[in-house]
Amino acid sequence: MTGTSLDGIDVALVDFAGSSPRLIAAQGTPLSDDLRSQLLALQLPQPNELHLAQLAANVHSDACADAIHALLAQAGYAASDIEAIGNHGQTIRHRPECGYTLQIGNHARLAEKTGISVVGDFRSRDVAAGGQGAPLVPAFHQALFASPTERRALLNIGGIANVSLLIPQENTCGFDTGPGNVLMDLWINQQQGLRYDKDGNWAASGQVLPDLLTRFLQDGYFAQAAPKSTGRDLFHQDWLNGHLAHRSDSPADVQATLCALSARSIADTLRAQKIDTLYVCGGGAHNKTLMHMLAIELPASHITTTEALGVAPDWMETYAFAWLAKCCIDRSPANLPTVTGARGLRVLGAIWPV
Numbered sequence: 001m002t003g004t005s006l007d008g009i010d011v012a013l014v015d016f017a018g019s020s021p022r023l024i025a026a027q028g029t030p031l032s033d034d035l036r037s038q039l040l041a042l043q044l045p046q047p048n049e050l051h052l053a054q055l056a057a058n059v060h061s062d063a064c065a066d067a068i069h070a071l072l073a074q075a076g077y078a079a080s081d082i083e084a085i086g087n088h089g090q091t092i093r094h095r096p097e098c099g100y101t102l103q104i105g106n107h108a109r110l111a112e113k114t115g116i117s118v119v120g121d122f123r124s125r126d127v128a129a130g131g132q133g134a135p136l137v138p139a140f141h142q143a144l145f146a147s148p149t150e151r152r153a154l155l156n157i158g159g160i161a162n163v164s165l166l167i168p169q170e171n172t173c174g175f176d177t178g179p180g181n182v183l184m185d186l187w188i189n190q191q192q193g194l195r196y197d198k199d200g201n202w203a204a205s206g207q208v209l210p211d212l213l214t215r216f217l218q219d220g221y222f223a224q225a226a227p228k229s230t231g232r233d234l235f236h237q238d239w240l241n242g243h244l245a246h247r248s249d250s251p252a253d254v255q256a257t258l259c260a261l262s263a264r265s266i267a268d269t270l271r272a273q274k275i276d277t278l279y280v281c282g283g284g285a286h287n288k289t290l291m292h293m294l295a296i297e298l299p300a301s302h303i304t305t306t307e308a309l310g311v312a313p314d315w316m317e318t319y320a321f322a323w324l325a326k327c328c329i330d331r332s333p334a335n336l337p338t339v340t341g342a343r344g345l346r347v348l349g350a351i352w353p354v
């Protein structure tokens, strides 16, 4: 899995032989500066992008192969022990309204480099069936973590934040709430050259600016009804610069307000759901300021991380893509039409067999 934050490659090794899946090992490897800048550049239109995307896909696959070999060596497994790799690829465009979503990654090359079958392109079939193609993890959350008694929400705070609502006796809902870390990452990078605001310390040093927060929240995405999904296609540098034009706020206050934007836009979607426990995963679970703001926004819910469900917050997403690969191999439908808006259940993904 390489997600919208473009921070690294996460690999999970999962055993599906028992009655429920078991996460055996997981590892994160930072993306090289070169690959990261190639992938970042492809997030928005640029000249010669077809060629550049194919070259980046090759480098991405080679880096994924290295990360997989490293995890197998560390866990004491051989390639021949592994049935398949679920390869999300890197999203460089997400335009379900135009009938496509694009995750680059050279699946054939990854199969060649590892000698392991690859399952990839998980989102296209759902989009072809009229769905958003995202988020896909709610089906996995439902399969593993639904409770007969507790009203649960699982919240992934990656670059983009997405939520799964697991309410007893109700269909599972899920959608992208909007920015998770992506705008905070862009702002601290622009102001201080850092990749992210460690523990949310910079945000904690500023004051939330209510008028700026209101301005951010006026983006039409927040009021849109589900099914909905988003990405860097919407929440990018120009979005941020556009909202900050003709203002002279203190940079720390802007960071605090971006943090509040993530917390508020998440909480606004959860308040009416009377969630008993909110389980947080993704890198944002490490942002203490964001977690604190969420707790203030949702006083009636117990807020913890997915560690309480037995899965460390950093591995939930990559675990999900192993599960999605297994569903594809078994030809089990893995989308939730109540989440993505697809016309029906579909088997997701394509297989590059060895």
Ligand SMILES: Nc1ncnc2c1ncn2[C@@H]1O[C@H](COP(=O)(O)OP(=O)(O)OP(=O)(O)O)[C@@H](O)[C@H]1O
Pocket: 002, 003, 004, 005, 006, 007, 156, 157, 158, 159, 160, 161, 180, 181, 182, 185, 195, 196, 197, 198, 199, 200, 281, 282, 283, 284, 286, 287, 288, 317
């Ligand atoms: N200690 C920390 N303090 C604050 N923020 C952190 C910390 N560790 C990680 N993050 C944030 O989490 C981000 C990475 O999160 P994650 O890996 O879940 O995103 P992703 O999977 O790439 O995104 P998505 O889920 O949207 O695809 C970093 O870019 C950073 O903003």
Ligand SMILES: CC(=O)N[C@H]1[C@@H]2OC[C@@H](O2)[C@@H](O)[C@@H]1O[C@H](C)C(=O)O
Pocket: 003, 004, 091, 094, 101, 133, 134, 135, 136, 137, 138, 158, 159, 160, 161, 162, 176, 229, 230, 231, 317
């Ligand atoms: C198009 C795309 O890559 N979407 C990602 C992104 O990252 C978070 C959010 O936006 C979510 O919709 C999705 O990823 C997760 C893993 C999903 O499909 O459930």
